[in-house]
Amino acid sequence: MFDINKIRSDFPVLANEVYGKPLVYFDNGATTQKPESVINAVTEAYRTYYSNIHRGVHALSDISSEKYESARERVRSFINAASKEEIVFTSGATASINLVAFSFGERYVRRGDEVLISELEHHANIVPWQMMCERKNAHLKVIPVNDDGSLRLEELDKLITDKTKIVAVTQVSNALGVIIPVEKIIEKAHEHNIPVLVDGVQGIQHGHVDVQELDCDFYAFSGHKIYGPTGIGVLYGKRKWLLELPPYQGGGDMVDRVSFDKTTYNKLPFKFEAGTTNFVGAIGIGKALDYIEFVGMADIIKHEKELTEYSNRRMKEISGIKIYGNTKEKISIMSFLIDRVHQYDAGMILDKMGIAVRTGSHCAQPIMTRFGIEGTIRASMCFYNTKEEIDILIKGIEKVKMMML
Amino acid sequence: MSYRDMTIEEVQNEIIEEFSLFDDWMDRYDHLIEEGKDLPVIEEKYKKNEYLIEGCQSRVWLYPEFIDGKVHFKADSDAIIVRGIIAMLIKVLSGRTPDEIIDTDLYFIDRVGLRQNLSPTRSNGLLAMLKQMKLYAIAYKAKQKS
Numbered sequence: 001m002f003d004i005n006k007i008r009s010d011f012p013v014l015a016n017e018v019y020g021k022p023l024v025y026f027d028n029g030a031t032t033q034k035p036e037s038v039i040n041a042v043t044e045a046y047r048t049y050y051s052n053i054h055r056g057v058h059a060l061s062d063i064s065s066e067k068y069e070s071a072r073e074r075v076r077s078f079i080n081a082a083s084k085e086e087i088v089f090t091s092g093a094t095a096s097i098n099l100v101a102f103s104f105g106e107r108y109v110r111r112g113d114e115v116l117i118s119e120l121e122h123h124a125n126i127v128p129w130q131m132m133c134e135r136k137n138a139h140l141k142v143i144p145v146n147d148d149g150s151l152r153l154e155e156l157d158k159l160i161t162d163k164t165k166i167v168a169v170t171q172v173s174n175a176l177g178v179i180i181p182v183e184k185i186i187e188k189a190h191e192h193n194i195p196v197l198v199d200g201v202q203g204i205q206h207g208h209v210d211v212q213e214l215d216c217d218f219y220a221f222s223g224h225k226i227y228g229p230t231g232i233g234v235l236y237g238k239r240k241w242l243l244e245l246p247p248y249q250g251g252g253d254m255v256d257r258v259s260f261d262k263t264t265y266n267k268l269p270f271k272f273e274a275g276t277t278n279f280v281g282a283i284g285i286g287k288a289l290d291y292i293e294f295v296g297m298a299d300i301i302k303h304e305k306e307l308t309e310y311s312n313r314r315m316k317e318i319s320g321i322k323i324y325g326n327t328k329e330k331i332s333i334m335s336f337l338i339d340r341v342h343q344y345d346a347g348m349i350l351d352k353m354g355i356a357v358r359t360g361s362h363c364a365q366p367i368m369t370r371f372g373i374e375g376t377i378r379a380s381m382c383f384y385n386t387k388e389e390i391d392i393l394i395k396g397i398e399k400v401k402m403m404m405l
Numbered sequence: 406m407s408y409r410d411m412t413i414e415e416v417q418n419e420i421i422e423e424f425s426l427f428d429d430w431m432d433r434y435d436h437l438i439e440e441g442k443d444l445p446v447i448e449e450k451y452k453k454n455e456y457l458i459e460g461c462q463s464r465v466w467l468y469p470e471f472i473d474g475k476v477h478f479k480a481d482s483d484a485i486i487v488r489g490i491i492a493m494l495i496k497v498l499s500g501r502t503p504d505e506i507i508d509t510d511l512y513f514i515d516r517v518g519l520r521q522n523l524s525p526t527r528s529n530g531l532l533a534m535l536k537q538m539k540l541y542a543i544a545y546k547a548k549q550k551s
Contacts, residue, residue: 019430342484344463344529348522349486352430360462374464374483403431403438404485 002299010035021354029380041287068279071286080210085268088235093201094124096220096235101128103245111137114163118143120173123363125199149178149325167196171203175364176325177333206331228288232281249274300383304332332381409500417513424517437489444492447481460530469541506542
């Protein structure tokens with residue numbers, strides 16, 4: 001049963017007060033809080049069996065390696081990848097995307113080729129491709145958005161050409177909360193044998209992800225946005241691609257044999273895990289995914305949908321609010337502006353009321369430019385948030401208006 | 406008496422006294438908002454990139470003039486609370502000699518509880534503006550000598 005009070009008590013930070021007021025944490029799009037079980041797993045690793053993985057013959061190294069590989073299996077089953085070989089641990093989604101942009105670019109992209117992304121992307125799914133295009137003299141093309149924040153998928157036929165080498169799109173817009181029908185993009189791209197990378201950073205914690213059903217070629221996400229530790233991320237890649245791509249970074253553990261004449265690389269997925277990885281973080285992700293399954297994704301989706309609908313309704317009661325991202329399919333993110341109020345002023349006043357929101361461009365400047373704005377106020381909610389907290393936000397917005405106007 | 410007839414210390418003390426009337430943050434912010442509204446808007450011709458100080462959260466424009474050995478600042482921001490803080494920095498630092506601007510200890514910032522707004526992690530342009538004010542003062546001082 002979905003017991004919100006029990007759930008909230010699992011997250012120690014949520015009990016905090018700021019400026020003497022109960023914390024209303026609505027910055028989950030930036031990073032999520034951690035349940036006790038994740039915090040304990042990380043502490044336990046450092047306290048009881050910490051030792052480097054895949055190296056020692058000794059007992060602790062065995063335990064660490066075993067826990068690390070179990071975490072990999074946990075990630076595999078969570079996203080239903082075909083095999084553990086397809087799960088690469090990175091430092092975060094940004095590193096995952098950089099890995100693909102670099103290695104895929106080295107292997108497949110030539111002068112005059114094209115990479116297709118969307119206007120909604122986070123900088124982390126723009127800049128790595130831009131850097132690669134610059135290196136390869138290739139071109140970055142962009143799927144434009146409609147006024148409601150949805151993608152103009154009807155443009156796909158025009159945008160995909162015989163020069164297109166890869167498509168990289170977000171599953172959910174971090175700035176607007178709009179859900180993108182990535183399955184349609186994947187289907188279309190695959191008709192032309194073009195692989196697709198899905199940036200799942202804002203998607204995986206809000207819905208079921210099955211990479212085989214989705215049939216994406218790469219899927220990237222971060223641990224810290226799915227209730228896991230910071231500094232750990234995942235890159236899922238179809239086996240056939242990971243076998244073909246050259247390594248991204250060289251170092252320990254990614255090699256098979258090293259001599260000064262030639263080095264051969266380790267098998268998958270270790271070929272892409274140079275150096276000592278953040279294996280404690282990986283163990284933490286494993287625990288976070290356990291926690292999500294324990295709560296139940298179906299219940300999470302249901303509760304978050306209620307929050308989305310409730311916040312949408314309450315926001316529309318206030319005059320002078322403009323919501324950005326107005327599609328039917330959205331996650332629990334409210335991106336908005338108050339008429340004649342700068343987002344930073346609003347953020348500062350909300351902060352003093354104990355409400356944590358993000359203000360600014362949300363690392364997605366192109367989409368802000370598309371709407372002719374500098375930024376928005378973003379309240380990003382998740383399953384441990386409540387309608388009562390939304391009421392506090394609404395009061396906060398009324399207060400902002402009263403003070404500023 | 407205008408601020409320019411007062412010493413930097415006197416201006417800072419007066420600001421501290423004004424703020425001491427307010428018990429809670431809301432009244433303080435209200436006061437900042439009022440100050441922000443009172444700050445003369447700078448002319449559009451100064452709102453160009455040359456005078457823009459980029460902050461991730463709000464933009465600040467700062468325009469300096471050097472007249473009779475004193476540095477005069479005009480400044481503006483698109484966020485009103487930031488404008489309020491700018492208004493106070495201008496009260497304290499505008500119309501002063503380069504040396505005064507370079508050497509001043511801005512103790513009023515801590516005393517009125519504005520330190521967090523001027524912290525390096527808040528990229529609202531204010532700290533960069535303060536640095537820029539001092540840099541202009543250093544540049545004018547060098548020019549004066551030459």
